[in-house]
Amino acid sequence: xxxxxxxxxxxxxxxxxxxxxxxxxxxxxxxxxxxxxxxxxxxxxxxxxxxxxxxxxxxxxxxxxxxxxxxxxxxxxxxxxxxxxxxxxxxxxxxxxxxxxxxxxxxxxxxxxxxxxxxxxxxxxxxxxxxxxxxxxxxxxxxxxxxxxxxxxxxxxxxxxxxxxxxxxxxxxxxxxxxxxxxxxxxxxxxxxxxxxxxxxxxxxxxxxxxxxxxxxxxxxxxxxxxxxxxxxxxxxxxxxxxxxxxxxxxxxxxxxxxxxxxxxxxxxxxxxxxxxxxxxxxxxxxxxxxxxxxxxxxxxxxxxxxxxxxxxxxxxxxxxxxxxxx
Numbered sequence: 001x002x003x004x005x006x007x008x009x010x011x012x013x014x015x016x017x018x019x020x021x022x023x024x025x026x027x028x029x030x031x032x033x034x035x036x037x038x039x040x041x042x043x044x045x046x047x048x049x050x051x052x053x054x055x056x057x058x059x060x061x062x063x064x065x066x067x068x069x070x071x072x073x074x075x076x077x078x079x080x081x082x083x084x085x086x087x088x089x090x091x092x093x094x095x096x097x098x099x100x101x102x103x104x105x106x107x108x109x110x111x112x113x114x115x116x117x118x119x120x121x122x123x124x125x126x127x128x129x130x131x132x133x134x135x136x137x138x139x140x141x142x143x144x145x146x147x148x149x150x151x152x153x154x155x156x157x158x159x160x161x162x163x164x165x166x167x168x169x170x171x172x173x174x175x176x177x178x179x180x181x182x183x184x185x186x187x188x189x190x191x192x193x194x195x196x197x198x199x200x201x202x203x204x205x206x207x208x209x210x211x212x213x214x215x216x217x218x219x220x221x222x223x224x225x226x227x228x229x230x231x232x233x234x235x236x237x238x239x240x241x242x243x244x245x246x247x248x249x250x251x252x253x254x255x256x257x258x259x260x261x262x263x264x265x266x267x268x269x270x271x272x273x274x275x276x277x278x279x280x281x282x283x284x285x286x287x288x289x290x291x292x293x294x295x296x297x298x299x300x301x302x303x304x305x306x307x308x309x310x311x312x313x314x315x316x317x318x319x320x321x322x323x324x325x326x327x
Contacts, residue, residue: 134172
């Protein structure tokens, strides 16, 4: 128990002269009667009312004491303590070019990547996470946020065809870097996922990697696609037909990006391997920081204020009924 205004507690010292004055008044008010003998009164027993005649004063004194405590504003609070938590800002940079519709993953590369990324987000409640998407150009779908429910809702909205097709890996990476460069987190990470080769954009992937390195951002790169050829849905007059297309991932550039920034390159060939990659990244990025946890103060004066009111009510009730004095 602590007090917001502890100086008010000094008012409790006023109860001492108050009690002293009451005792003096009681003694002074007792009348004396001279009689020849008190033998007639010896057999009379003292009633309970006599013992309780001081009850109104006691109730009033206790009420005043609690009133002073109410003025001091009693509060309860937990002890402050140091706790460990992750302090990482993460940008997910995801390729949404049309090639992400290939069905070597179930149901396709994009939906598989979204599902695994969503599980990754749910497993990191203490981190700020954002989302950048890219194809022929790039934009921020969600800035860094701790509101993961909103982020996951925005994840559901991404689909191929949102922006101009082609693959601008350098532009997507540079956009992710711009979202992280001013972060004060102890660790800044980009997870870049693509299934192709950089074929457009004003910024080369290696240049974007150098910029990331300058700002202390670590980049993990993931190439998604099976080895050889992958089935790709193609619209024909007779309906959707799946045709084999060659899988071309610029692993050299992705490896160089990761090496430049102190990250790592991964290759995912199916849903299970992609899931394993995100779990591995999750384990590698478990940086701990020590923070001080502040507990909220809870005001406790309300119950005491009700008690003061009840005591004063009883004091008035007894004074003008059971212990009423006749002038």
